[in-house]
Amino acid sequence: MVRRIYQPTDARRLLTPGPVGIVTTAWRGNTNAAPITWMTTLSMEPPLVGIVVHPDRHTADMVRLGEEFAINIPGPSLLKQTAFLASQSGLNINKLEAAGVEVFRGQWTEAPLIEGCLAWIECGVEDMQRYGDHLLFVGRVMKVQALEEAYAEHWLLQDRENSPLAYLGGDRYAVISEPLQATFETNLQGALIAETVEEREEREEREGQERDKKRAEGEEGFVQMLERERDDIHKTVF
């Protein structure tokens, strides 16, 4: 195992794989949409979320002027559209139209909501602060909607199409999948038991089965090799 040192800016990539949001905005009859992955919850009461936007983005102006935004959370069916919406500024083009996505009216915001997404969060802007070279917009959550198939107080991750997209950087995305339930036990001193007796037995059984499978595959491969060699000998003799 090799531990490498990376640039401080790699922190952003390491922290990145959360759901991608497509932030939609509206101001004076104009609309825009851009994928934003630097997003966070800031407070439960009141419900506040933060989106981090570079000041050069058209989205930054739209959020500042419109004082509201919506976060649309796509699944893998909107992968191409998500990448397209990030490929150019919406200053001179109606990106939502060009991306061919359908939109519907939100329950609170003027910002259009994107059809085909898995969840939608409508926000009013509470605050804006500059941190380094980006702007943090603090949004008060006004309405939340999500597909039943995708979300029930947590992401269900039952099937690929209804699981959110994560962004890895560049043109790399992932589907957030495989829900894991975390339960743990502690010993008398209160320290974590990394593997219980039952878990060790389960692991050993699993490993044994994998070993048997590999051995069987190896033997099968060996038999096939012998048959191939025998055929080759027959070919050369006759």
Ligand SMILES: Cc1cc2nc3c(=O)[nH]c(=O)nc-3n(C[C@H](O)[C@H](O)[C@H](O)COP(=O)(O)O)c2cc1C
């Ligand atoms: C998946 C993804 C996530 C992104 N996340 C952010 C982000 O968090 N903040 C940001 O300022 N730009 C982000 N970008 C870049 C903007 O989406 C991109 O610059 C876009 O063209 C801006 O459009 P606009 O100028 O119409 O606002 C991201 C790009 C991609 C592909």
